[in-house]
Amino acid sequence: MQPPPGPRLHWKDLLSGIVLRPSATFWQMRDHQVWAPALIVTFVYGLLAVFGFEKARADVLRASFADVLPAVLITGVIMVVAGLILGAVTHTLARQLGGDGIWQPTVGLSMLIMSITDAPRLLFAMFLGGDSTLVQVLGWATWLAAGALLTSMVSKSHDLPWPRALGASAIQLVALLSLIKLGTL
Numbered sequence: 788m789q790p791p792p793g794p795r796l797h798w799k800d801l802l803s804g805i806v807l808r809p810s811a812t813f814w815q816m817r818d819h820q821v822w823a824p825a826l827i828v829t830f831v832y833g834l835l836a837v838f839g840f841e842k843a844r845a846d847v848l849r850a851s852f853a854d855v856l857p858a859v860l861i862t863g864v865i866m867v868v869a870g871l872i873l874g875a876v877t878h879t880l881a882r883q884l885g886g887d888g889i890w891q892p893t894v895g896l897s898m899l900i901m902s903i904t905d906a907p908r909l910l911f912a913m914f915l916g917g918d919s920t921l922v923q924v925l926g927w928a929t930w931l932a933a934g935a936l937l938t939s940m941v942s943k944s945h946d947l948p949w950p951r952a953l954g955a956s957a958i959q960l961v962a963l964l965s966l967i968k969l970g971t972l
Contacts, residue, residue, distance in 0.1 A: 795819040802828070805896075805903055809936055813896065813943035817888065821895035826867060832902035832909070833866025834859050836967070839912035869966070870898035873959040877941060881955035886945025896940050897959060904933040905967060934960050 793815035796804060801824055804812030837859050838844045847855050874894030881888060908925040915922055937959060942952035 798824045802899070802903065805899055805936065809939055810943065813940045816896065817892055817944045820891035821899065822891065825870070825895035825898040829867050829870045829898045829902045830863045832906065833863035835909060835913065836866060837862050839909040839917065841917050844913070844916075866902075867898075869962075870894075870901055873901065873962055874898055877937065877955055877959045880958065881941050881945040881947060881952070884945075884947060884951040884955055886941070886947045886951070886955065888941075888945035893941065893944050896944065897937060897956075900933055900936045900940060901959070901963060904929045904936060905963075930960070930964055933963060 796812065796816060796819075801812065801816065801821060804815075837847055847858070871894060874897035875890070877897050878888070878890050878893040881893065906929075908922060908929045911919065911925055912922045917923075934953070934956065937956035938949055938953045941947060941955045942949050945952065945955070947955065
């Protein structure tokens with residue numbers, strides 16, 4: 788039996804809860820939208836993502852600020868749009884597999900999971916480059932963590948057993964692997 792959803796978490800508690808207490812956080816937030824934190828965190832992640840790719844970082848560091856600013860802002864917007872699309876696909880698959888969750892929490896939480904789980908890899912890639920062994924190991928580890936968190940979130944948000952929740956998360960996980968992780972691995 789599932790616990791009843793709780794009151795909406797403050798953004799600080801939401802972000803730390805995804806990492807430190809994911810199960811309780813996903814139960815509590817299953818009926819609450821998280822647009823503000825999801826959009827802001829994903830946009831900031833997108834701004835920094837430019838610096839996590841070897842060639843892009845070199846191009847950005849050589850260019851003038853006026854030339855770099857539009858490219859960095861566009862990357863932030865693209866990451867938000869990609870997060871929205873991938874979250875919507877995950878939600879749609881969860882509903883097709885018998886889930887009963889709400890669209891807004893599923894999409895918002897999946898955007899947060901996507902950005903938060905890749906942050907350690909991105910941080911090291913910004914300074915060590917994507918070819919570093921540490922960055923490659925972190926890339927695979929954070930991708931596995933994203934898979935576990937997405938599966939848990941979909942399971943809680945849509946009342947699905949974990950195999951179906953994993954199935955609903957599969958397209959988003961493959962997209963994250965091919966678009967973000969493999970670009971630096």
